[in-house]
Amino acid sequence: MKRPTILVLGAGYGGLSTVVRLQKQLGSDQADIVLINKNEYHYESTWLHEASAGTLTPEQVRYDISKVIDAQKVTFIQATVEGIDIKEKLVTSSVGTHTYDYLVIALGFEGETFGIPGLDKYALSIANVKAARYIREHMEHQFATWSVEKEKDDSRLTIVVGGAGFTGIEFLGELGNRVPEMCEEFDVPFEKVRILCVEAAPMVLPGFDEELVNYAVSQLESKGIEFSIGTPVVEATPEGVKIKKGEDEFEFIKAGTVVWAAGVRGNRLIEETGIENMRARVKVDKDLRAPGHDDVFIVGDCALMINEEINRPYPPTAQIAMQQGDTCADNIVALLKGEPTTEFVPDLKGSVCSLGSDDAIGVVFGKKLTGKKASFMKKMVDNRALYMIGGVGLTLKKGKFDVL
Amino acid sequence: MKRPTILVLGAGYGGLSTVVRLQKQLGSDQADIVLINKNEYHYESTWLHEASAGTLTPEQVRYDISKVIDAQKVTFIQATVEGIDIKEKLVTSSVGTHTYDYLVIALGFEGETFGIPGLDKYALSIANVKAARYIREHMEHQFATWSVEKEKDDSRLTIVVGGAGFTGIEFLGELGNRVPEMCEEFDVPFEKVRILCVEAAPMVLPGFDEELVNYAVSQLESKGIEFSIGTPVVEATPEGVKIKKGEDEFEFIKAGTVVWAAGVRGNRLIEETGIENMRARVKVDKDLRAPGHDDVFIVGDCALMINEEINRPYPPTAQIAMQQGDTCADNIVALLKGEPTTEFVPDLKGSVCSLGSDDAIGVVFGKKLTGKKASFMKKMVDNRALYMIGGVGLTLKKGKFDVL
Numbered sequence: 157m158k159r160p161t162i163l164v165l166g167a168g169y170g171g172l173s174t175v176v177r178l179q180k181q182l183g184s185d186q187a188d189i190v191l192i193n194k195n196e197y198h199y200e201s202t203w204l205h206e207a208s209a210g211t212l213t214p215e216q217v218r219y220d221i222s223k224v225i226d227a228q229k230v231t232f233i234q235a236t237v238e239g240i241d242i243k244e245k246l247v248t249s250s251v252g253t254h255t256y257d258y259l260v261i262a263l264g265f266e267g268e269t270f271g272i273p274g275l276d277k278y279a280l281s282i283a284n285v286k287a288a289r290y291i292r293e294h295m296e297h298q299f300a301t302w303s304v305e306k307e308k309d310d311s312r313l314t315i316v317v318g319g320a321g322f323t324g325i326e327f328l329g330e331l332g333n334r335v336p337e338m339c340e341e342f343d344v345p346f347e348k349v350r351i352l353c354v355e356a357a358p359m360v361l362p363g364f365d366e367e368l369v370n371y372a373v374s375q376l377e378s379k380g381i382e383f384s385i386g387t388p389v390v391e392a393t394p395e396g397v398k399i400k401k402g403e404d405e406f407e408f409i410k411a412g413t414v415v416w417a418a419g420v421r422g423n424r425l426i427e428e429t430g431i432e433n434m435r436a437r438v439k440v441d442k443d444l445r446a447p448g449h450d451d452v453f454i455v456g457d458c459a460l461m462i463n464e465e466i467n468r469p470y471p472p473t474a475q476i477a478m479q480q481g482d483t484c485a486d487n488i489v490a491l492l493k494g495e496p497t498t499e500f501v502p503d504l505k506g507s508v509c510s511l512g513s514d515d516a517i518g519v520v521f522g523k524k525l526t527g528k529k530a531s532f533m534k535k536m537v538d539n540r541a542l543y544m545i546g547g548v549g550l551t552l553k554k555g556k557f558d559v560l
Numbered sequence: 561m562k563r564p565t566i567l568v569l570g571a572g573y574g575g576l577s578t579v580v581r582l583q584k585q586l587g588s589d590q591a592d593i594v595l596i597n598k599n600e601y602h603y604e605s606t607w608l609h610e611a612s613a614g615t616l617t618p619e620q621v622r623y624d625i626s627k628v629i630d631a632q633k634v635t636f637i638q639a640t641v642e643g644i645d646i647k648e649k650l651v652t653s654s655v656g657t658h659t660y661d662y663l664v665i666a667l668g669f670e671g672e673t674f675g676i677p678g679l680d681k682y683a684l685s686i687a688n689v690k691a692a693r694y695i696r697e698h699m700e701h702q703f704a705t706w707s708v709e710k711e712k713d714d715s716r717l718t719i720v721v722g723g724a725g726f727t728g729i730e731f732l733g734e735l736g737n738r739v740p741e742m743c744e745e746f747d748v749p750f751e752k753v754r755i756l757c758v759e760a761a762p763m764v765l766p767g768f769d770e771e772l773v774n775y776a777v778s779q780l781e782s783k784g785i786e787f788s789i790g791t792p793v794v795e796a797t798p799e800g801v802k803i804k805k806g807e808d809e810f811e812f813i814k815a816g817t818v819v820w821a822a823g824v825r826g827n828r829l830i831e832e833t834g835i836e837n838m839r840a841r842v843k844v845d846k847d848l849r850a851p852g853h854d855d856v857f858i859v860g861d862c863a864l865m866i867n868e869e870i871n872r873p874y875p876p877t878a879q880i881a882m883q884q885g886d887t888c889a890d891n892i893v894a895l896l897k898g899e900p901t902t903e904f905v906p907d908l909k910g911s912v913c914s915l916g917s918d919d920a921i922g923v924v925f926g927k928k929l930t931g932k933k934a935s936f937m938k939k940m941v942d943n944r945a946l947y948m949i950g951g952v953g954l955t956l957k958k959g960k961f962d963v964l
Contacts, residue, residue, distance in 0.1 A: 214745065286708045286747065293697075293704035300697035304690045341618065343690065 160187050162488055163247060163256035165237050167193035167221050168201060169474045170456025171262030172545050173481025174488075179229045181489050189230045190256075192249055196220060196234050199285045200541065201264070202474045205323060207288035208415070209330030210296070210338070211513060214289045219554055224546045237263065240429050242449055258451050258488050262481070263423035265457035265472060268435065270419060274392035275318075279416035282323055291415060298412040299342040312412035313349045316397055318389050319418025320355035321362070322471075322509055325372060327417055328353055329511035332379035351381045352409065354399050355418070356388035361509065363471075368517040371526050375511050392416075420472060422458035434460065437469075443497035444484050453488070455480040461500070475537075476502050478544050508534040513558070564591050566892055567651060567660035569641050571597035571625050572605060573878045574860025575666030576949050577885025583633045585893050593634045594660075596653055600624060600638050603689045604945065605668070606878045609727060611692035612819070613734030614700070614742070615917060618693045623958055628950045641667065644833050646853055662855050662892050666885070667827035669861035669876060672839065674823060678796035679722075683820035686727055695819060702816040703746040716816035717753045720801055722793050723822025724759035725766070726875075726913055729776060731821055732757055733915035736783035755785045756813065758803050760792035760822070765913065767875075772921040775930050779915050796820075824876060826862035838864065841873075847901035848888050857892070859884040865904070879941075880906050882948050912938040917962070 162178060164171050175191050182189070199218040206212035221232055235249035240261065247254040267283055269275040280291045298312040315331065317324050331351055339346045353376075360383065361369050373383060384399065391398040396411040422436030431438050431446050437460040438446055444459065446452040456477035463470050470476055480500055487497040508518030508530055516530035525533060535556040542551040566582060568575050579595050586593070603622040610616035625636055639653035644665065651658040671687055673679040684695045702716040719735065721728050735755055743750045757764075757780075764787065765773050777787060788803065795802040800815040826840030835842050835850050841864040842850055848863065850856040860881035867874050874880055884904060891901040912922030912934055920934035929937060939960040946955040 286704075289746065290704045290708045293701050297697050297701040300690075300694045304694045342693065 159185065160257035160492060161255060162187050162189050162258045162260065163254055164189070164191045164260040164262060165240070165247065166262035166264055166456070167191060167198045168262060168264045168456055169477035169541065169545075170264075170459075170481045170484075171260065172198050172221070172224065173478040174260050174262065174455060174484045175230055176224060176545055177482050177485035178488065179226045181485065182229065182492075184229045187492065190233065190254065191221070191225065191230055192233045192235050192237055192247070192254065193221060194234070194236045195285075196222070197285075198224070198545075200538070201284075202541070203538065204282045204285070204288045205327040206330050207285065208282050208291040208327060209334040210292040211330045211334050214285050216554065217288075218285055219546065219550060223550060237425060240425055242429050242431070242446075242452055245451070256451070258491070259453065260484055260488075261426070261452065261454045261458055262456045262477075263425060263458055265420040266423055266436070267416065268419035268421040269416060272389055272391065275389070275416055278392040278394055279318065279397075279414040281416050282327060291413075295413050296338065296342070299338050299344050302344060303342045309412075310348055311396065311410035313344060314396070314409070314411040315349075315351045315413045315415070316409055316411040317351070317353045318355075318397070318414065318416045320353050320357070320360040320383065320385065321418060324353060324355070324417035325361055325376070326510050327415065328376050328381050329515065330513075332376060332381060333512040346380070349380070352384060352411075353381060354384045354387055354389055354397065354409075356386070358386040360385065364507075364509070364517070365519060365524060368519070368524060368526065372509065372511055372517050375515055379512075420457065426458055442499040443487050444480055444500050445487075445497075453484045455484050461502070470502060473507070474541055475505065478541065479503060508537055510534045563589065564661035564896060565659060566591050566593050566662045566664065567658055568593070568595045568664040568666060569644070569651065570666035570668055570860070571595060571602045572666060572668045572860055572881065573945065573949075574668075574881035574885045574888075575664065576602050576625070576628065577882040578664050578666065578859060578889045579634055580628060580949055581886050581889035582892065583630045585889065586633065586896075588633045591896065594637065594658065595625070595629065595634055596637045596639050596641055596651070596658065597625060598638070598640045599689075600626070601689075602628070602949070604878075604942070605688075606945070607942065608686045608689070608692045609731040610734050611689065612686050612695040612731060613738040614696040615734045615738050618689050620958065621692075622689055623950065623954060627954060641829060644829055646833050646835065646850075646856055649855070660855070662857070662895070664857045664859060664888055664892075665830070665862055666858075666860045666881075667829060667862055669824040670827055670840070671820065672823035672825040673820060676793055676795065679793070679820055682796040682798055683722065683801075683818040685820050686731060695817075699817050700742065700746070703742050703748050706748060707746045713816075714752055715800065715814035717748060718800070718813065718815040719753075719755045719817045719819070720813055720815040721755070721757045722759075722801070722818065722820045724757050724761070724764040724787065724789065725822060728757060728759070728821040729765055729780070730914050731819065732780050732785050733919065734917075736780060736785060737916040750784070753784070756788060756815075757785060758788045758791055758793055758801065758813075760790070762790040764789065768911075768913070768921070769923060769928060772923070772928060772930065776913065776915055776921050779919055783916075824861065830862055846903040847891050848884055848904050849891075849901075857888045859888050865906070874906060877911075878945055879909065882945065883907060912941055914938045
């Protein structure tokens with residue numbers, strides 16, 4: 157009798173959690189588990205703002221997938237997924253085609269530029285490890301160039317961050333720490349540097365407690381970061397960004413570095429599957445299956461679930477992705493045994509937004525935190541993600557213990 | 561009675577040695593010693609190949625001038641020298657004008673591009689700390705860009721080094737260590753990288769023992785470095801360099817990084833003084849004074865002295881510059897006392913050329929050395945330069961002790 161094949165696409169929080177849980181619950185004779193991922197490593201996508209600013213190295217935010225999978229039970233294929241045919245039950249990748257009995261789509265997010273002209277081409281994006289590393293190198297290159305050029309172009313030292321959501325604010329927090337270091341390293345006077353956050357919405361960190369948001373903004377402002385709120389970016393050019401300040405009022409901000417950190421969407425391959433989706437996110441059934449497709453699970457940033465208490469979608473977080481991975485694995489095991497699937501219920505422990513290495517804001521188990529306490533909690537949250545997937549060994553190796 | 565003013569231009573090996581020796585020998589009531597330098601720091605110009613490759617940080621190759629001068633005896637002015645009028649005995653700088661009774665010109669070297677078109681603009685030069693740091697950043701930026709770009713331009717990973725003299729070879733040695741690290745850091749396959757040394761002369765390291773040169777070339781080749789000898793660079797463009805391979809045979813080498821490490825000259829301000837010079841170097845009298853100018857001393861790379869044994873100029877080295885600084889200071893003290901000056905006699909202890917952090921070639925006290933022994937000697941030479949100017953404290957702080 158042929159063993160069923162469970163094909164998992166993507167080794168982010170959702171996909172890797174699914175695989176780790178599956179390999180714990182299934183013997184090697186019960187199923188073939190196949191994991192396809194573009195890189196040979198998993199990266200902590202919630203830490204990419206640190207690699208982008210240069211406060212963590214790329215090595216610190218990634219680890220080899222081989223470290224956490226059981227090669228006796230899981231076949232790992234390093235390849236880029238290129239197409240998903242749910243009718244034929246066939247996935248195509250850069251190395252060939254792959255069949256499945258159960259498919260887990262865990263392909264993560266892509267940046268969303270909302271059709272704003274030039275952003276695709278001229279703004280940098282905190283998209284993955286290589287992109288993050290490029291942002292760091294780009295900023296350092298601008299500083300180094302300013303330092304040697306005869307006619308100094310001060311706009312090289314201007315960094316525009318588009319978006320005052322979670323990623324934008326966490327990246328700004330790291331810049332607050334990193335830019336003074338860069339000034340030292342590259343002999344750049346700090347007062348020449350301009351760090352500007354541009355946000356279309358009339359607020360910073362929508363959905364966060366107002367008191368905490370005010371704390372965050374004032375902390376970042378004290379580090380020299382400017383905010384321009386309620387002012388959409390309408391165009392990006394090689395020289396900078398144009399923002400809309402009023403009905404017919406525009407301003408061009410010349411900037412050597414523009415980082416776009418506003419808005420994410422699901423993976424565009426979703427849109428080609430024929431499954432109903434919104435910006436490549438699928439409103440999944442309660443057991444995490446794609447509606448009408450009993451053999452397709454979707455977890456992580458490509459899955460959309462509504463928080464019925466507030467009638468809004470749950471945010472795409474690592475916390476939820478990992479919990480979904482667990483439920484997804486449990487449900488596949490249930491299906492293999494002919495048992496009923498269970499409903500996914502998020503267990504929201506809270507949310508912490510870092511403001512550099514020693515400051516943060518957050519609500520944890522219903523309690524508001526700021527400063528060093530919140531920063532400590534943030535590091536515990538980060539370590540927990542390592543622990544959930546890789547156990548104690550990986551946590552000790554890659555965890556954050558520079559606390560207090 | 562007015563104290564005489566001794567004005568020293570430049571805080572490189574020659575200038576700083578002069579000042580340190582003067583402050584030892586003179587009381588604060590005997591002379592006003594004034595030192596003018598562009599930066600607030602001295603840098604080890606013989607270590608710049610390491611900062612350029614990224615094997616040392618900029619901080620490791622420089623130290624604050626304030627650390628080695630006695631503020632009771634020496635006035636330090638951070639300014640760029642802009643003109644030297646030896647008739648009016650007046651130096652102009654970016655902050656004003658400066659008179660003197662004795663002038664010490666120790667302005668160091670500048671790169672020489674021999675009129676080859678495009679080199680000034682498109683080749684990088686290991687000229688100073690900022691330029692060295694820029695080379696490192698430029699190479700890292702190329703690697704990071706290659707890593708993220710969709711259509712990969714492999715020429716970004718080609719590094720052309722123009723010149724197989726001392727600086728070129730030492731820089732190549734560091735690249736031999738650093739490039740594999742960069743490949744790791746930026747996810748670049750090592751086999752995609754090309755490091756090419758282009759030299760117009762028919763030999764590598766002219767003047768060095770042939771057996772040692774062969775050792776050096778084969779060591780560098782074993783690290784993947786290619787040599788193209790007897791092939792002058794005839795043009796540099798934004799895309800790379802054109803080299804002449806035969807009478808009418810040319811080759812264009814597309815390269816993301818071109819570093820020009822061939823040829824140095826003295827400081828161009830020398831040419832405006834009216835003092836006879838060759839490429840801004842002055843053939844000084846035996847007591848280091850400019851011919852016909854009893855109150856002007858020239859030390860370091862702007863001074864030219866003939867080694868009569870071989871009827872060729874002594875090379876512009878740190879070793880000779882520091883020894884000249886000592887003699888220059890002694891001669892100024894002699895003149896203040898109405899005593900005769902003494903002749904400068906170089907004490908050549910040898911010459912060591914590094915080939916990365918753990919390999920080198922050299923002749924020390926007449927003995928040929930290669931490998932780890934030579935590398936150890938090179939580090940002792942480097943530490944000695946620190947010790948001569950800054951004593952034990954500075955040597956312990958900035959010295960190289962990663963030996964064997």
